[in-house]
Structures are given as structure tokens and as C-alpha cells.
Amino acid sequence: MxxxxxxxxxxxxxxxxxxxxxxxxxxxxxxxxxxxxxxxxxxxNSEVLHAGLYYPAGSLKARLCVEGARILRRLGAEGRVPVQLIGKLVAGDRHQREILEALHARASANGVEGLRLLARRDIERLEPNLASTHALLSPGTGILDSxxxxxxxxxxxxxxxxxxxxxxxxxxxxxxxxxxxxxxxxxxxxxxxxxxxxxxxxxxxxxxxxxxxxxxxxxxxxxRIHPCKGDYFSTRPACWNLVSRLVYPAPSPGSAGLGIHVTLDMAGRMRLGPDATYVDDREPFALMADPSKRARFAKAVRRYLPGIVEDDLAPEFAGIRPKLQGPGETxxxxxxxxxxxxxxxxxxxxxxxxxxxxxxxxxxxxxxxxxxxxxx
Ligand SMILES: Cc1cc2nc3c(=O)[nH]c(=O)nc-3n(C[C@H](O)[C@H](O)[C@H](O)COP(=O)(O)OP(=O)(O)OC[C@H]3O[C@@H](n4cnc5c(N)ncnc54)[C@H](O)[C@@H]3O)c2cc1C
Structure with missing residues (x-):
């Protein structure tokens, strides 16, 4: 050999x-x-160090995410890989309270620590520009330099x-x-x-x-893999300080992604995304965001971050998820x-x-x- x-x-x-x-x-x-x-x-991708909130207990995704996050936090603390534990809020309104509670229970079952369900007053204190009445705070979520x-x-x-x-x-x-x-x-x-x-x-x-x-x-x-494209839009520098944590919408059941969220990178830049669109399984894939989605992205984010307007957004890159789950599948x-x-x-x-x-x-x-x- x-x-x-x-x-x-x-x-x-x-x-x-x-x-x-x-x-x-x-x-x-x-x-x-x-x-x-x-x-x-x-x-x-979003370069998010996920804490392990979303995945069913006992799945490889849950177990390996929690274990991987622990290792990456250690590498960050030892100065081997740049990691910032900026935390994350999963934001919702009163109709989504039960979804957030279920997420809290699932994440706790996965061994995610430090989670807290927040009411409006706490949210206003942490992120005054968010228009959410309920949220789940995950302090162990962060960003890293991939x-x-x-x-x-x-x-x-x-x-x-x-x-x-x-x-x-x-x-x-x-x-x-x-x-x-x-x-x-x-x-x-x-x-x-x-x-x-x-x-x-x-x-x-x-x-x-x-x-x-x-x-x-x-x-x-x-x-068989069902490629699923996720587009990102960058925001103007004037938006970058609107929040200091990652902000995700409350998950909607059956969705192929986590919903268009607010990510911050290691340089403090804010981008929005990714959405989720299944694409033809023929490479090469388009790795640029579709500019025609700008209004849709602004609308999705304004639900919880009304300080963003469509003019603040510019199409950026896209990533392709190697999904086993096809459209409409569990x-x-x-x-x-x-x-x-x-x-x-x-x-x-x-x-x-x-x-x-x-x-x-x-x-x-x-x-x-x-x-x-x-x-x-
Ligand atoms: C939009 C998006 C957002 C994401 N956000 C996050 C996030 O915030 N946090 C997180 O933890 N994960 C995130 N992910 C997931 C994460 O990016 C992937 O799970 C991870 O990058 C997969 O790495 P990989 O090495 O398996 O695949 P890849 O990075 O795709 O590498 C596979 C490599 O194989 C090579 N290859 C393929 N075929 C051949 C061949 N025949 N011969 C030689 N080479 C070949 C390719 O060229 C490629 O370089 C996201 C993914 C996407 C798409």
C-alpha cells in the first residue's frame, strides 16, 4: 500500500x-x-460555534455539536483558534413562546448549559434594538475564524x-x-x-x-444528497452595532434552515442569512447570493430587528448545504x-x-x- x-x-x-x-x-x-x-x-457558512440547541436528543448532530463546541471553546481559551463567545438570542413573540420553551427543553436535554428564557425587560436590557417579547439566551454560542x-x-x-x-x-x-x-x-x-x-x-x-x-x-x-443553497446579505457598517449578539428567529417546524438570522463575524461585521433553497444537483453551484431576494431578507429580519431597512443590504456570498433531508422531509x-x-x-x-x-x-x-x- x-x-x-x-x-x-x-x-x-x-x-x-x-x-x-x-x-x-x-x-x-x-x-x-x-x-x-x-x-x-x-x-x-455563518462561522457560528453552535451550542447544540436544535438537534434531537441522542442524534449524532446533538452529541457531536456539544462535544465539538466544548473542544473549540477550549482551543479558543488556549489562544490556538480565534473564538469569541458573544452569545445568541433566539427571538420570538408571544405566539412563539411555546416554541422557545420546547427549544429550551430540547437544548437542556442535549447538555447545553447556561440557557435562559428571557422576558421583554431582560431582552431590552441586553439588546435594546430588538423588537421581541420573548427570547432564549444561549451564552455558550459564539463565532470563530473557520x-x-x-x-x-x-x-x-x-x-x-x-x-x-x-x-x-x-x-x-x-x-x-x-x-x-x-x-x-x-x-x-x-x-x-x-x-x-x-x-x-x-x-x-x-x-x-x-x-x-x-x-x-x-x-x-x-x-443521496439534496444540495440546499443559503444566501447571505451584508449590511452597512451603520447597522453593525444594532446588536451585540447573534440573533435567530424562533425555529419554524419543517423548515430546511434555522431561519434568516443576524450573524456577526470576528471583525464585527453584520450579515443576514442564510435562507434555504434546494438547488439542482449539478455542480458547479452558484456561490453568490441572488440580489432579487433583498426585499425578502429585509422583511424577514425587520420582524425582530426593525432598525434594518432594505437599502442597508447588499448581496454577498452563498453556501451549499449537503442535505440528506430532501424538500418536505423530516x-x-x-x-x-x-x-x-x-x-x-x-x-x-x-x-x-x-x-x-x-x-x-x-x-x-x-x-x-x-x-x-x-x-x-
Ligand atoms: C450556508 C451554510 C451555513 C452554515 N453555517 C454553519 C455554522 O454557522 N456553524 C456550523 O457549525 N456549521 C455551519 N455550516 C455547516 C458547515 O459549514 C459544514 O458542515 C462543514 O463546512 C462541512 O465541511 P466538509 O469538510 O464536510 O465539507 P466541505 O467544506 O464542502 O469540503 C469537502 C471537500 O471535498 C472536496 N471534494 C469533493 N469531491 C472530491 C473528489 N472527488 N476528489 C477530491 N476532492 C473532492 C471538495 O472540493 C471540498 O473541498 C453551514 C453550512 C452552510 C452551507
Whole structure:
């Protein structure tokens, strides 16, 4: 074998796994089709360190979000990765009080600490520009620098001898004795073949295609991804101080996203988004926001932050969620699976790693390492 473990995809998840395996003495090569790391979902998101409020108790999303958030807060406190625990309010009106109470109960069951249901007086004290009568405060939610996190993972992987092959796309897979023969295509179209004892598919929105290359029937396995675009609008600097925390609307049941929310980045800039629109599963995806949505975004946010007007908004970027849940379908969890049962020993699929994948990344990496180590 040329390599012990090959990881497909240099997004935050693939890089977290490379770092985790390096710390356990496993040598890795990451194959990435772009010229740089983190060009897809990992650089087109809200950069929110989620506390773990939304996901059903016992799900991988809940468990790995809470564990990942704990690790990232520690990395922030140690000065290894820029993290700001600015907190978050989930804002609602009197009709949404029960939704907020249910969210509080669910989050507490997930082990999220420090949550508080707030009435109008407390909200006015914390965020005087918010027009909400009820809110859930999550002080353990924050923001982080996703590029710095990926650089941190890369450095840890490199210190353990890990390597990244950029502009190298996986195009073919053949199971062989003791591993896999991987066909890759380089920037000039030339093919290169390598043999790897184990393969981790962390290919984001293309993870179902990579699983199919390995011979998996993705529909029978439930691995088909339904890409879902989220657009962002930036706001004028005059708006940036309207709030000092992240502000999300109360969740609406059955929605594909968390609702258009107010995010702040590490430089204090405010942006709004993302919305959720399922798109055709044909790459390349449009990674710019649709300017025609400006009025809709302003209307959605003005419900709880009336100080924003349409003229304050400018279209910015968009991100593509690798959703397993198709339009109108109910909750789907992350898939993190070793595929011996499908006749693919040593093949690991990570499919549907949408939000909170950035937050959960260090915990996802530990989960993969645990699966690799086998039953304790
Ligand atoms: C709009 C939006 C907002 C979000 N907000 C948050 C948030 O605030 N907080 C949070 O925790 N999470 C958030 N997320 C989720 C988070 O961004 C993702 O879960 C995370 O970035 C997934 O990382 P990844 O490495 O799995 O995927 P990606 O970053 O997409 O990386 C996959 C990589 O695989 C490569 N690849 C694919 N196929 C091949 C191939 N055949 N050969 C070689 N390389 C290949 C791609 O080029 C890509 O670089 C958000 C996501 C979106 C879309």
C-alpha cells in the first residue's frame, strides 16, 4: 500500500480527521480537487460555534455539536483558534413562546448549559434594538475564524507527517486485497493511481458521488444528497452595532434552515442569512447570493430587528448545504459509517455533514478515529 489512510476532501471535516489521526500516529494523505483547502461549505457558512440547541436528543448532530463546541471553546481559551463567545438570542413573540420553551427543553436535554428564557425587560436590557417579547439566551454560542481553524488542523496533520494533494480529484475506486486502488486526476488531466489501506470520504456536497464511486447504491443506502443553497446579505457598517449578539428567529417546524438570522463575524461585521433553497444537483453551484431576494431578507429580519431597512443590504456570498433531508422531509442525522457491512472494509463514509458540521468537526474526527480503532 502507498498510504495508510486517504481522506477525500480538504474541508474542515477532512482536515480535522487528518489532524486527529496524526495525533494517533496514523499517516494520511488528503486528496482535494481545488487548489486550496476549504473552498466549499467550510468557507461559505455563518462561522457560528453552535451550542447544540436544535438537534434531537441522542442524534449524532446533538452529541457531536456539544462535544465539538466544548473542544473549540477550549482551543479558543488556549489562544490556538480565534473564538469569541458573544452569545445568541433566539427571538420570538408571544405566539412563539411555546416554541422557545420546547427549544429550551430540547437544548437542556442535549447538555447545553447556561440557557435562559428571557422576558421583554431582560431582552431590552441586553439588546435594546430588538423588537421581541420573548427570547432564549444561549451564552455558550459564539463565532470563530473557520480559516484559522482549518490552518490549525493542517498544521497538526503536517506535524504528524500528513500531506495534502491539491488539484487532485478522486475519479475511480477499485477494492483490492487489503484496501483500495484510487484513480485520481491532476490539474493537467493526467491520471495518477495510488493504493490505500483505508479511505475516508469527507467530500461534502459530493460525498454521495464519492460513495457511488466505491460501488454503493446511494439511493438504497439513503446517501443521496439534496444540495440546499443559503444566501447571505451584508449590511452597512451603520447597522453593525444594532446588536451585540447573534440573533435567530424562533425555529419554524419543517423548515430546511434555522431561519434568516443576524450573524456577526470576528471583525464585527453584520450579515443576514442564510435562507434555504434546494438547488439542482449539478455542480458547479452558484456561490453568490441572488440580489432579487433583498426585499425578502429585509422583511424577514425587520420582524425582530426593525432598525434594518432594505437599502442597508447588499448581496454577498452563498453556501451549499449537503442535505440528506430532501424538500418536505423530516430530520436526517449525520451519516458517519464504516462500510464493512456493504463489503467495503476500511471505507468510511461521512455523508450529510451540514450544519453544525463546522462546530462538530473536532468531535466528528474523534468519532472517525474511534470507528477506525474498532470496538473497545
Ligand atoms: C450556508 C451554510 C451555513 C452554515 N453555517 C454553519 C455554522 O454557522 N456553524 C456550523 O457549525 N456549521 C455551519 N455550516 C455547516 C458547515 O459549514 C459544514 O458542515 C462543514 O463546512 C462541512 O465541511 P466538509 O469538510 O464536510 O465539507 P466541505 O467544506 O464542502 O469540503 C469537502 C471537500 O471535498 C472536496 N471534494 C469533493 N469531491 C472530491 C473528489 N472527488 N476528489 C477530491 N476532492 C473532492 C471538495 O472540493 C471540498 O473541498 C453551514 C453550512 C452552510 C452551507
Amino acid at each position: 502507498d498510504v495508510d489512510t486517504t481522506i477525500i476532501g480538504a474541508g474542515v471535516v477532512g482536515l480535522a480527521i487528518a489532524a486527529e489521526l496524526a495525533s494517533r500516529g496514523v499517516s494520511t494523505v488528503v486528496l482535494e480537487r481545488h487548489a486550496r483547502f476549504g473552498q466549499e461549505a467550510s468557507s461559505h 480559516h484559522a481553524l482549518m490552518r490549525y488542523y493542517l498544521a497538526r496533520a503536517a506535524s504528524g507527517g500528513g500531506d495534502v494533494a491539491y488539484r487532485t480529484e478522486l475519479v475511480g475506486v477499485e477494492p483490492i486485497r487489503g484496501g483500495y486502488r484510487l484513480d485520481t486526476r491532476g490539474p493537467d488531466g493526467s491520471l495518477f493511481r495510488l493504493e490505500s489501506a483505508r479511505v475516508v470520504n469527507a467530500a461534502g456536497v459530493a460525498a454521495h458521488r464519492v460513495a457511488a464511486l466505491a460501488g454503493i447504491d446511494i439511493d438504497a443506502a439513503g446517501y 430530520f436526517r442525522d449525520f451519516v458517519i459509517a464504516e462500510e464493512t457491512a456493504r463489503g467495503l472494509p476500511g471505507w468510511f463514509n461521512l455523508v450529510g455533514i451540514e450544519s453544525p458540521g463546522l462546530t462538530a468537526s473536532p468531535a466528528i474526527a474523534r468519532e472517525v478515529a474511534r470507528l477506525m480503532a474498532g470496538p473497545a
